[in-house]
Amino acid sequence: ETGVTQTPRHLVMGMTNKKSLKCEQHLGHNAMYWYKQSAKKPLELMFVYSLEERVENNSVPSRFSPECPNSSHLFLHLHTLQPEDSALYLCASSQGLGGLSYNEQFFGPGTRLTVL
């Protein structure tokens, strides 16, 4: 595997289900991100992790729970979601958080989530 991979690619769940999205980066990076891409809305940053510590949470509801067990893996745990949470969830990684410059973010293909 190369780059950033995400599983599953498609997920359908009911509002009472609990599921998890997985992201893995094979680039040796140490920062990882979750983005949400809804229809008719710009991509929104949800969470940022650096060296396995959460450094940003963009007012995301608690029904979304991220986990970063190591620098290569990032999870998004989902529970009691709403239909409006249906979206494409994109993971990205970068070599650090910028410092004096910007470190390019590399994106995975996304997980298409449908909440019934």
Place this chain on the structure above:
Amino acid sequence: AQSVTQPDIHITVSEGASLELRCNYSYGATPYLFWYVQSPGQGLQLLLKYFSGDTLVQGIKGFEAEFKRSQSSFNLRKPSVHWSDAAEYFCAVVRQKGAQKLVFGQGTRLTINP
């Protein structure tokens, strides 16, 4: 509100024709500027970026973009499009040096007529 605007939601051009996709931002200082492309079923791929210096930047796949400070614009261009360029294109900014938060426009969907 500070934002990134892509005025065109959907553009259709003929194969071989030239292309310009518009992007405007409304931040006080010049941010870092990016164009990404998203093909169906794929993640975002960086086409090009502008941090400083020459205002005309070259990217991959034959794309270029021009930064115009006076117009707060960063328009993407390609002289001759190919059917494989059909995709969604996103303009994005990072507001300040040292930050990593990408702020995206709504995207422009490009359709290519044969």
